[in-house]
Amino acid sequence: xxxxxSVKDMGPLDKAIQEALNIKKxxxxxxxxxxxxxxxxxxxxxxxxxxxxxxxxxxxxxMHVIVLDVQQGAWNLETRKGIIMDGDKPEHLLxxxxxxxxxxxxxxxxxxxxxxxxxxxxGEVILNQFIQYSGKPVISLESATRHPLQSFADHITIExxxxxxxxxxxLTWAPxxxxxxxxVPNSFAEWMVAAGYQLTIxxxxxxxxxxxxxxxxxITYNQQEAxxxxxxxxxxxxxxxxxxxYGRILSTDRSxxxxxxxxxxxxxxxxxxxLPVRRNMIVTDEVLDSPRSIVIPQAANREIAAQVVLGRILxxxxxxx
Ligand code: SN0
Numbered sequence: 275x276x277x278x279x280s281v282k283d284m285g286p287l288d289k290a291i292q293e294a295l296n297i298k299k300x301x302x303x304x305x306x307x308x309x310x311x312x313x314x315x316x317x318x319x320x321x322x323x324x325x326x327x328x329x330x331x332x333x334x335x336x337m338h339v340i341v342l343d344v345q346q347g348a349w350n351l352e353t354r355k356g357i358i359m360d361g362d363k364p365e366h367l368l369x370x371x372x373x374x375x376x377x378x379x380x381x382x383x384x385x386x387x388x389x390x391x392x393x394x395x396x397g398e399v400i401l402n403q404f405i406q407y408s409g410k411p412v413i414s415l416e417s418a419t420r421h422p423l424q425s426f427a428d429h430i431t432i433e434x435x436x437x438x439x440x441x442x443x444x445l446t447w448a449p450x451x452x453x454x455x456x457x458v459p460n461s462f463a464e465w466m467v468a469a470g471y472q473l474t475i476x477x478x479x480x481x482x483x484x485x486x487x488x489x490x491x492x493i494t495y496n497q498q499e500a501x502x503x504x505x506x507x508x509x510x511x512x513x514x515x516x517x518x519x520y521g522r523i524l525s526t527d528r529s530x531x532x533x534x535x536x537x538x539x540x541x542x543x544x545x546x547x548x549l550p551v552r553r554n555m556i557v558t559d560e561v562l563d564s565p566r567s568i569v570i571p572q573a574a575n576r577e578i579a580a581q582v583v584l585g586r587i588l589x590x591x592x593x594x595x
Contacts, residue, residue, distance in 0.1 A: 275586035277405055279398075279414045280422050281465045287429065293585075294430045294578050301334045301581065307588050308337030314378035315341045315415065318385040318400070323549060323576050324415045324423065328382055331580035335588060340378070353400060367403055375408035380587050384415035387455040389513070389521030395419065396484070411587045419484075421457045424548050425465035426579040431572045432471070432506055435544055440472055441505035442541070446497060447477035448556040449526050450511030458548050459512050460487040467491060476500035480524045483515050497530060501539040507532060508546045509556050532557040537566060544568045 275283060284290050297303075313332045315325065325341060332339045342348055349365035359366065374381060383404050387395040395418040404412045414422055432441060443466050445459055459475075460483055466473045467490035474492045475483070482493070494500050501507065509532050514524050531554070537543060545557065545567040553559055561567060 275411070275583065275590055277412045278422060278583045278587065279401060279405075279412070279417065280420050280461070281425065281468045283422075284426070287469055290426070290582060291430060291433050294426075294575075294582050295433075297581050297585070298578050301577075304585060305334065305336045307585060308332065308335035310594050311336075311379040311588060311591070312338040312340060312377065313380050313382060313584065314374055315339065315382040316374065316384070317341070317343045317415070318345070318383075319416070321384055321415070323573050324384060327573075327576035328413075328415065328423070328580045328584075330577050331584050334577075334581055335584055337379075337584070337588075342374075353403075367400070368407065371404055371407040372409065375410045378408075378410055379591055380411040380413060380584070381408050382413040382415045383417070385417055387418040387457065387521065389453065392517070392520045411590070413583060413587070416455075416457055418455065419457055419487075420461035420464070421548070422461055422465070423576065423579050423583065424458060425461040426582070427572060427575040428462060428508070428546065428548070429465055429469050430575045430578060431546065431568060432469075434571070434575075435568060436505065438505065440470060442503055443471045443473050443506045443508065444500050444504040444540075444543075445473065445475045445491075445508045445510065446500065446530070446532065447481050448509045448511050448530050448532060449528055450523075450552060450555055451526075453513035453521055453523050454511050456483055456512045456515050459483055459510050462508060462510070463488045463491055474500045474504070478525045478527060478530065480514055480516065480519065481512065483512070498536065498539060501536050501543075504540040504543045506546055507537065507540060507543045509551075510548065511552075511556060528555075531555065532561055534558065534560045534564075537561055537564075542566070546572050549573055
């Protein structure tokens with residue numbers, strides 16, 4: 275594996291799942307693979323699970339890890355090309371990225387959608403600059419349009435908990451006080467269809483996602499209908515994708531919150547969320563604290579997903595001199 279930015283970099287998914295389940299049984303079996311290798315994890319946005327699980331996965335493989343929070347201590351980075359740098363940003367990504375590449379064998383990047391320009395976000399301008407200018411393998415730690423390490427962990431989790439071959443998976447929009455990216459739902463939809471599951475997406479009118487991610491999924495505005503017979507309920511808020519209104523909140527309708535009554539419509543479904551989750555906005559305490567919630571084992575699988583990806587990238591690196 276060279277870069278990891280979407281499900282398309284994974285190859286056959288049954289093989290990836292097998293690898294993940296093997297790693298889960300023996301996390302330290304390849305603790306020499308990353309000897310004298312350094313992973314640089316760079317965060318333009320906050321992180322808890324991604325930061326901890328990716329660092330842990332790298333350490334399981336014997337790697338060194340450097341974590342850089344751009345907002346805390348690094349020079350404020352300019353990202354626009356051709357700009358006169360007379361403002362508050364002393365360093366340009368065009369120098370910062372190749373410099374980072376000098377110190378690392380691979381670079382993980384978190385850079386959320388900024389909602390200033392849909393073209394820039396959906397063109398993955400920041401992630402692509404890392405790929406273009408670092409000279410090193412790049413791992414998405416959530417980019418503007420996708421969160422593939424999360425989706426892979428979601429896939430592993432569903433494989434572990436499913437009781438039928440092709441479970442019914444429902445992605446439901448839920449209300450949130452802030453405008454959030456579409457990366458998690460885009461990536462989840464794309465990955466679930468690739469995994470061969472029966473995917474239904476439900477959201478209020480106006481929250482349609484980019485169709486290139488949702489092809490193969492059933493889409494309905496009727497949440498109750500979507501919940502009927504579901505095996506997995508995956509809740510997530512996202513902001514509008516369609517224009518006009520890209521990156522905006524169109525609805526705060528609390529009736530979309532996942533609660534115990536809605537869960538009763540399902541086929542005894544399990545509840546999933548990528549976290550962080552806003553209690554009693556997205557989902558009630560009752561559901562989140564119930565035995566049907568698998569958000570913690572889901573988060574635990576982030577380490578396994580990252581270890582599969584980092585291990586594959588390590589195997590593809592040129593020999594250390
Ligand atoms: C991010 C998102 O893409 O939705 C990261 C999810 C893994 N979530 C948030 O930014 C939540 C922030 C909040 O205020 O709840």
